[in-house]
Amino acid sequence: MADSKAKPGLLLDIRNLRIEATVYPPGEPPKNIVLVHDVSLTLEKGKVLGLIGESGAGKSTIGLSSMGYGRGGVRITGGEVILNGRDIMKGGKEGFRKLRGREVCYVAQSAAAAFNPAHRLMDQVVEATLLHGMATRTEAEKRAVALFKKLSLPNPETIGERFPHQVSGGQLQRVMTAMALCSEPDLIVFDEPTTALDVTTQIDVLAAIKDAIRDTGVAALYITHDLAVVAQVSDEIMVLRHGRLVECGDTRQIIKEPRQDYTRALVSVHEIEHAEEKPGATPFLSVKNITAAYGGGNVKVLRDISVEIYPGQTLAVVGESGSGKSTLARAITGLLPPVEGTVTFDGRPLANRLADRPKEDLRQLQMIYQMADVAMNPRQTVGTIIGRPLTFYFGLRGAERDNRVKELLEEIEMGQGFINRYPAELSGGQKQRVCIARALAGKPKLIICDEVTSALDPLVANGILKLLLNLQQIERVAYLFITHDIATVKSIADSIAVMYRGEVVRYGSKSKVLTPPFDDYTDLLLSSVPAMEIGWLEQAIGGRKMASAGH
Amino acid sequence: MSSSIVKLGAQRIALGIMLLLAVSVLIFAGTQILPGDVAQAILGQSATPESLANLREQLGLNQPAYVRYFHWLGGVLAGDLGTSMTSGQGISSAIKGRLWNTLFLAFWAAIVAIPLAITLGLIAVRYRNGWVDKLISGLALASTSFPEFFIGYVLVYFFAVKWQIFPGISTVYDGMPFLERMQAIAMPVTALTLVVLAHMMRMTRAAILNVMQSAYVETAELKGLSAFAVIRKHAFPNAIAPIINVVMLNLAYLIVGVVVVEVIFVYPGMGQYLVDHVTKRDVPVVQAVGLIFAAVYISLNIIADIAAIVANPRLRHPK
Numbered sequence: 001m002a003d004s005k006a007k008p009g010l011l012l013d014i015r016n017l018r019i020e021a022t023v024y025p026p027g028e029p030p031k032n033i034v035l036v037h038d039v040s041l042t043l044e045k046g047k048v049l050g051l052i053g054e055s056g057a058g059k060s061t062i063g064l065s066s067m068g069y070g071r072g073g074v075r076i077t078g079g080e081v082i083l084n085g086r087d088i089m090k091g092g093k094e095g096f097r098k099l100r101g102r103e104v105c106y107v108a109q110s111a112a113a114a115f116n117p118a119h120r121l122m123d124q125v126v127e128a129t130l131l132h133g134m135a136t137r138t139e140a141e142k143r144a145v146a147l148f149k150k151l152s153l154p155n156p157e158t159i160g161e162r163f164p165h166q167v168s169g170g171q172l173q174r175v176m177t178a179m180a181l182c183s184e185p186d187l188i189v190f191d192e193p194t195t196a197l198d199v200t201t202q203i204d205v206l207a208a209i210k211d212a213i214r215d216t217g218v219a220a221l222y223i224t225h226d227l228a229v230v231a232q233v234s235d236e237i238m239v240l241r242h243g244r245l246v247e248c249g250d251t252r253q254i255i256k257e258p259r260q261d262y263t264r265a266l267v268s269v270h271e272i273e274h275a276e277e278k279p280g281a282t283p284f285l286s287v288k289n290i291t292a293a294y295g296g297g298n299v300k301v302l303r304d305i306s307v308e309i310y311p312g313q314t315l316a317v318v319g320e321s322g323s324g325k326s327t328l329a330r331a332i333t334g335l336l337p338p339v340e341g342t343v344t345f346d347g348r349p350l351a352n353r354l355a356d357r358p359k360e361d362l363r364q365l366q367m368i369y370q371m372a373d374v375a376m377n378p379r380q381t382v383g384t385i386i387g388r389p390l391t392f393y394f395g396l397r398g399a400e401r402d403n404r405v406k407e408l409l410e411e412i413e414m415g416q417g418f419i420n421r422y423p424a425e426l427s428g429g430q431k432q433r434v435c436i437a438r439a440l441a442g443k444p445k446l447i448i449c450d451e452v453t454s455a456l457d458p459l460v461a462n463g464i465l466k467l468l469l470n471l472q473q474i475e476r477v478a479y480l481f482i483t484h485d486i487a488t489v490k491s492i493a494d495s496i497a498v499m500y501r502g503e504v505v506r507y508g509s510k511s512k513v514l515t516p517p518f519d520d521y522t523d524l525l526l527s528s529v530p531a532m533e534i535g536w537l538e539q540a541i542g543g544r545k546m547a548s549a550g551h
Numbered sequence: 552m553s554s555s556i557v558k559l560g561a562q563r564i565a566l567g568i569m570l571l572l573a574v575s576v577l578i579f580a581g582t583q584i585l586p587g588d589v590a591q592a593i594l595g596q597s598a599t600p601e602s603l604a605n606l607r608e609q610l611g612l613n614q615p616a617y618v619r620y621f622h623w624l625g626g627v628l629a630g631d632l633g634t635s636m637t638s639g640q641g642i643s644s645a646i647k648g649r650l651w652n653t654l655f656l657a658f659w660a661a662i663v664a665i666p667l668a669i670t671l672g673l674i675a676v677r678y679r680n681g682w683v684d685k686l687i688s689g690l691a692l693a694s695t696s697f698p699e700f701f702i703g704y705v706l707v708y709f710f711a712v713k714w715q716i717f718p719g720i721s722t723v724y725d726g727m728p729f730l731e732r733m734q735a736i737a738m739p740v741t742a743l744t745l746v747v748l749a750h751m752m753r754m755t756r757a758a759i760l761n762v763m764q765s766a767y768v769e770t771a772e773l774k775g776l777s778a779f780a781v782i783r784k785h786a787f788p789n790a791i792a793p794i795i796n797v798v799m800l801n802l803a804y805l806i807v808g809v810v811v812v813e814v815i816f817v818y819p820g821m822g823q824y825l826v827d828h829v830t831k832r833d834v835p836v837v838q839a840v841g842l843i844f845a846a847v848y849i850s851l852n853i854i855a856d857i858a859a860i861v862a863n864p865r866l867r868h869p870k
Contacts, residue, residue: 067773101774118788118864128774163864276785 002146011084011186011219012043019243020062021071032364033498035074036243045186048213049092050234050251052227052266054457055428058243061319063189066221084186087276101128105180109192111172115164121175122160129183140182145444146258150215151208170201174208181216188213194331196230198484199528206232206530207541208446219536225457227266228530231255232537239263265459267351267532272465272491276510279495283308284478285332285446288492290341292331297339303502305341309446312476316489316510318525319499325482331450332480333365335446346445363393366439370451372431376423380407383419389441408437410491411474412467429460433467440475448480453488465491486529490514556866560857567853577628579620582742582834592832593636604859623838632839637831642839646824650843653813653820656736657805660743664805665798672755672798678784679760684835688756691749693776703742703815710738739816743809754797758790765789766851794858796850799855807844 005291019036021232036058051059065076068088080087083410088099105128108114115124126140135143141160148156151174164172175192180188191348193209194202210233213220224230230237236256239246239262247260258264285308292302302324309315317325328450330336332343343350346366351357366389369375376385386405388465390396398402406416412433425432441448449468469492471477479493489496489510496513498506500521504514527540570836590606591598607613611622626633632642668827671691675684694702711719762768771785810822817823821840828836860866 069773071769097775097777099775100772101776106770106773108770109704110766114770116767116771116785118785127771127776131775163868165865166868166870408767483785486571 009044011043011045012221013080013082014039014041014062014065014079016040016079017065017076017081019058019074020053020077020320021070021072025537034042034243036065038079039243039245040079041238041248043187043219045220046217046219046455047236048222048234050230050237051223052225052230052237052239053222053240053246054225054459056242057240059225059240060191061243062240063191063221063223066187066189067106069100082241098132101185102132102134102183102220102349103185104189105183105185106188107173107176107180107188107193110196111176111434112169112196114176115172117164119163120160121162121164125179125182128179130181134183144178144182147212147331148175148321151175151176151178151202170197170205173197173205173412175211177205181212181218184216185218187219187221192222192224195224195226198485199530200281200320200524202229202530203528203534203537203540209233210537226530227255228289228536231532232530239266244266249289252534256535272306272462272469272492274469274493277310277313277494279313279509280310283310284346285309286344287328287332287432288342288344289445290328290331290338290343292327292336292338294336301502302331303339305331305504307497307504309478309480310494311445312472312478313494314472314479314481314492316481316483316493316496317499318483318486318489318496320484320525322501323499325484325499326450326474327484327502329367329480333367333448341540343433351484361391361509362387363442364445365448366442366444366446367448367450368432368435368439368452370454372428372435372455373423375435376431378423380422381419382421382426385423385434386437386441389438393442396464404441408441411471412437413439427460429463432464433458436464436467436471440471440477443475444477446478446480448482450482451484452481453487454483461488468492486526498525555869556860559814559860559866563853563856563860567849571846571849572692574849575624575842576620578838578841578845579616579623582838583616585834611690627839627842632833632842635828635833635836637828637836642836646839646843648725648820648822649819652818653806653809653822654822655723656739656743656809656813656818657802659733659736660740660805661748662803663740664744664747664801665751667744668751669755669794671752672759673779673782673787675752675756676759676763676786677779679756684756685753688753691752695749696743697745698813699742699746699811702745703738703812706738706742707815711868719816721818723819736818739809739812739818742812742815743805746812747804751794751797751801753792755790758793759786762772762786788862791862795858795862796855799851799858803848803851806847815868 016038017036017040018034020032020034022030023033024030026363034331039058040061041049042068043064051063052111061071064071065081066083068076068081068091070076081089081175083099083103091099096317114162115121122144125144126137129135129140130137134140135204136362144160148159153159153171153174159167159175167175177188177193190209196207197205206229213233220233222230222233227237234251236248236250238248239254239260241262242477246255247258247263249259254263255267257268270316287305287307290302290305291300293300298392298413305328307315307317317328319325331338334350334352334357335354337354339349343352352363383402383405386408387396387401390401390404402419404417409416409418414433418426418430418434423434424432435452453464465488473481479492481489483489493510495509496507497504498513498521506519506522513522514526524544527544530536590603590610590612594602594606610621614622623633630643632639632646635642635645638645671687675687679686707719710717717737718735721739723732723735727735759782763782768781768785771781776784809820810826813816813820813822814826821843825837825840825847828840
């Protein structure tokens with residue numbers, strides 16, 4: 001305690017923090033696991049420290065410890081958390097309540113979920129300020145409106161009267177930042193504040209947050225798994241893995257001269273070399289002038305879409321939320337029968353409705369989804385999950401089926417030992433691998449991959465992409481790869497379709513689509529992808545041709 | 552208030568009216584299927600075929616069933632529920648006082664039970680999985696598990712017989728002073744409260760606990776709100792729809808399901824009236840009471856539906 005007074009600029013000083021939780025594995029006695037192993041960090045007033053690492057690294061847990069908060073039964077069992085010169089762990093429950101919302105505020109990953117749907121935005125924004133008696137209601141509301149202006153929200157005077165569902169996701173994230181700033185705290189914990197947003201929106205929110213931090217002089221812990229994002233806002237970066245410190249240094253050093261292998265892997269994670277294949281003579285699947293609609297044809301969600309897929313190649317469909325990417329997949333698979341246009345497969349038209357397609361057509365088109373955990377029956381073993389299509393399409397049973405399941409497990413680099421495991425026992429990446437094996441089991445010509453890497457950590461996602469490319473070499477399967485992430489597209493695609501508001505705005509081979517001159521939307525999309533460069537944000541904001549939609 | 556809410560509300564009301572019409576058909580058909588008719592019931596076994604035919608003519612019983620149904624329905628819509636066979640008096644005037652008594656009892660039972668159940672539910676959430684929660688849940692479950700006649704007789708035994716605090720028979724009459732009336736209904740209100748308490752309390756607890764997992768509850772905790780303020784201000788408003796639903800179901804039970812309690816305490820309400828006339832095979836009275844009960848049930852459920860719609864900010868304030 002004495003030496004923290006010696007450094008007057010020091011705001012937060014976490015020493016040898018140890019955080020534990022009790023887990024209850026099925027069929028075993030409860031056991032204690034250590035989430036954070038003796039991590040120490042310091043943060044000066046007005047500085048930004050980036051905490052980076054994949055899920056399970058303990059970033060959020062450490063961030064929340066600065067408010068004395070443990071999510072879902074997580075306990076701080078060791079070390080000191082010294083905030084403004086006092087150890088907050090000694091203050092008890094009352095002490096925590098007094099500092100939360102006053103000295104330290106929190107900005108959550110999904111503002112859409114973190115705002116109470118039952119109350120108006122303004123009531124929620126000023127709540128903490130009023131609770132801690134730091135201003136009268138009129139003063140607090142005035143302050144909030146000024147913050148709305150600073151964060152360039154539309155209609156700053158009246159946006160507070162709205163309910164959360166009346167405001168877009170990107171705007172909500174900025175309102176949440178205003179909420180954190182309203183009580184003029186010393187520290188804000190940003191927990192993945194832009195991860196749930198489209199890239200084109202992320203850039204705006206990121207710029208707004210950066211300006212607000214600079215102008216108010218608040219200190220921040222910025223938690224994210226995206227190194228390129230954190231490089232734009234942080235003074236220093238701390239790399240964490242499995243609850244342990246990997247490396248800590250100033251931003252330039254971490255992204256330019258990483259000292260640890262793990263950091264190096266994070267810095268270079270986006271780069272997979274994938275040589276583009278030229279389209280063959282005839283496509284095996286062609287989508288011609290498809291229009292799809294909901295509500296009896298009233299709400300058109302796809303307009304006049306035509307794309308082609310060649311054997312053993314990948315067509316990437318890229319665009320932001322609501323652009324119609326997944327709807328295109330639903331139209332091709334027959335889940336949403338198109339109102340106009342046809343899908344031709346191997347030279348013959350496919351039935352529009354899923355129910356009218358023969359089993360053989362079903363087998364040829366398989367799907368993999370974003371959320372691997374909800375795409376599998378949690379009560380079935382991996383063997384059953386992969387074995388089902390083998391029985392359904394090929395009538396394989398017993399030992400014959402098990403042998404094929406084992407082969408598939410080898411192909412997805414998991415090994416035969418997983419055959420009797422349940423999905424709950426697998427990691428996120430392993431679950432997605434099982435889903436890939438299930439799709440492969442039918443020996444399809446086309447697999448539709450709908451945001452299959454979006455829910456995964458960068459390194460794990462990287463592994464999945466490499467696996468998909470490998471399998472394409474072995475099985476000659478084609479992919480329709482739906483994603484919002486341009487970096488993923490570069491790594492895997494042979495041809496690209498850029499979608500915007502239900503239409504294909506740019507389509508062709510990868511090299512053609514990614515070579516200037518660009519149309520306005522493709523330009524916005526490409527320029528919004530964070531680059532691992534200091535100062536990228538300001539450059540990108542300056543050079544844009546159109547504004548984002550704000551999802 | 553937006554047009555979509557008005558539209559949804561109007562739809563619910565229209566559905567309710569159609570449902571009530573369907574119920575009226577069922578009630579009428581049900582009483583027609585029973586052997587014997589009103590004429591036979593009035594004249595008894597010694598009736599001659601001639602006198603039966605005469606009476607049927609007089610009562611309009613030889614008209615086809617659908618004509619009689621519309622005649623009955625027209626009367627009901629005009630406020631005339633028919634004539635009781637046993638007393639020969641109009642059912643409407645006889646029922647009015649009874650219905651009022653039942654509503655009076657249900658009203659006071661609701662006034663006690665609903666706030667109590669919701670408060671207990673909130674407390675149970677605040678101290679979830681602790682001994683307070685377990686005690687509340689245990690007691691509430693116990694009180695529901697005992698049949699209402701058992702609770703009724705236990706109350707009578709202690710409060711009326713042993714300690715003689717309340718009268719054992721809950722007689723009320725017109726012009727009775729308010730306090731005396733309250734004293735008379737104290738024990739039936741207690742019995743009813745104990746019966747409906749647990750259902751509402753446990754539903755409140757479950758609905759709020761469901762919401763407690765949400766990210767916005769964490770946001771509220773991280774603003775420094777006290778545990779109870781988080782539940783009251785942030786969790787409860789989002790759990791209101793299922794709570795209103797279960798409250799309305801129990802309100803309906805308080806009105807239409809009180810037969811046993813009314814009989815035990817000899818309370819002159821609708822339940823008593825219904826039981827009396829079922830034993831006398833007085834079909835027009837049974838029809839009338841059945842229809843009123845159905846109307847109460849359906850209207851309370853419509854109110855619950857509409858309240859749940861209004862409680863949803865997405866419907867109240869569209870984009």
